[in-house]
Amino acid sequence: MSREIRVAALGLGRLGYYHTKNLKEKVRGAKLVSVADPFGDQAQKAAAELGVEKWTKNPDDVFQDPEIDAVIIVTPTTTHGEMIKKAAKHGKHIFVEKPLTQSLNEAEEVIQAVEDHQVICQVGFMRRFDPSYYDAKKRIEAGDIGKPIYFKGITRDFTCPPEEFIKNSGGIFLDCSIHDYDIARYLMGAEITSVSAHGTVVQHPYMSKYNDVDQAITYIEFDSGAAGDVEASRNSRHGYDIRAEIIGTEGSLFVGTFRNRNAILLNAKGSNYEVIPDFQTRFNDAYLLELEEFIKCVQENKEPRITALDSKINMQIAAAATKSFLNNGEKIFLETSKTANLSVG
Ligand SMILES: NC(=O)c1ccc[n+]([C@@H]2O[C@H](COP(=O)([O-])OP(=O)(O)OC[C@H]3O[C@@H](n4cnc5c(N)ncnc54)[C@H](O)[C@@H]3O)[C@@H](O)[C@H]2O)c1
Structure with missing residues (x-):
């Protein structure tokens, strides 16, 4: 049997909450263990609604948490680069929404970080899964x-x-x-x-x-x-x-x-x-299928369809x-x- 992948969700806005709910309720092989969002009461509210034990306003708590295997990053595009680098440094596998980063320089840096720390990084181009x-x-x-x-x-x-x-x-x-x-x-x-x-x-x-x-x-x-x-x-x-x-x-x-x-x-x-x-x-089906693929890639250590x-x-x-x-x-x-x-x- 494949091992269970323990996941944290970062960013609980328009799309983040939707992905997080899908992950919690539908994605086989994944366990949602923590949610993070620095603004308002979004993290606390999502944790209560979805029955998740850990919530935080500080994304660094997630990166430093040894219980977490993988993160889904659905924060504003300007923050993707920093988030990916931190996640990779702490050995967390990454699903990040598109675009990968906001600048091409940052894209180079995150590709290097992903390679250096040997983590899986899949990007949310969900049409490939539709x-x-x-x-x-x-x-x-x-x-x-x-x-x-x-x-x-x-x-x-x-x-x-x-x-x-x-x-x-x-x-x-x-x-x-x-x-x-x-x-x-x-x-x-x-x-x-x-x-x-x-x-x-x-x-x-x-x-x-x-x-x-x-x-x-x-x-x-x-x-x-x-x-x-x-x-x-x-x-x-x-x-x-x-x-x-x-x-x-x-x-x-x-x-x-x-x-x-x-x-x-x-x-x-x-x-x-x-x-x-x-x-x-x-893209109801595609958003679910891409997360299922991500968890499978982490479990089987295989390259995602969109790297x-x-x-x-x-x-x-x-x-x-x-x-x-x-x-x-x-x-x-x-x-x-x-x-x-x-x-x-
Ligand atoms: N694939 C798609 O079809 C699709 C659709 C919509 C959005 N997106 C992408 O998803 C990302 C988020 O978009 P959205 O529409 O959900 O935005 P949003 O503004 O609705 O939500 C962003 C959330 O991230 C939180 N946040 C901000 N900084 C944070 C940080 N440092 N750590 C954790 N959380 C933080 C905000 O409080 C907010 O709740 C963007 O990169 C966007 O391009 C993709």
Whole structure:
């Protein structure tokens, strides 16, 4: 029988509490032993709600706790680098939300720390675990659409995150489009060689304070000769709208819909069309499957489907897109690495 992995959760906000509850209630092989969040009464409240003995406002308590094997880090992006380095130094295995860190320099440092301390580090690119994207990947590898030649990705948020989040997010390309850069590389089985990005503030003026935008587009080219485009929006009042199209030489794949349920209600008032309201609803399965995979990787000492090194490539693409956007869409070329694992997993 596999050993039980004792886990602590760091950061109990929008996504952190959701991951922590999943871990406590659903992930086999894991035991939630501690929760940490420095602000308000979040840690104490989560501990009471989830029946966890230990809670703390000081994340260092978690790193120094010999009872803990692994941590899940769902804190603001600006804190990821510091958290990962501390966790690795104390020999804790790491699941960290995307993006890996906020800067590429920090990404280098955490990759080194993970290597030096020989811990597992998986990054939260959950689309690779979503059953629809995963099915698409298997069909592409089986040759069902021939050679993939064009990728289209759509990521539209139903509600714009609050200013406090935007401030620490690293901007729309690093925070939002990075999901599409990752899934584009994975589905196309190819690395991105150039980006050209544009963006505009169409609805939320506070974006400009952080050199950020609420509507953006990145044109991408791959080392396979394929091309694509990635749209990111914070203005999707029709629902949380996440879709992809992969056009191949022999056919196409369409992933995702903004429809949440299939039952259609028709009555005197009209009809209902329940749309997906948020990321937790759309990626319910994927968020659970990625945590299950993380625990399995720790138990079996195996490399995760999405590593820190692989996540650095996504950050390089996002950094190039941000630079392109700031330079009026200038085409930026990227050096491609052949080390990433883009197979089905
Ligand atoms: N994969 C996805 O789909 C997805 C979706 C949303 C957010 N995220 C990522 O998750 C991370 C958190 O996002 P969120 O929306 O949950 O943010 P949030 O602001 O709602 O929550 C962050 C939490 O971390 C706490 N915190 C701050 N500093 C801390 C520290 N040093 N130690 C422990 N806790 C600390 C805050 O008090 C807060 O409770 C971000 O990196 C974001 O990019 C990923």
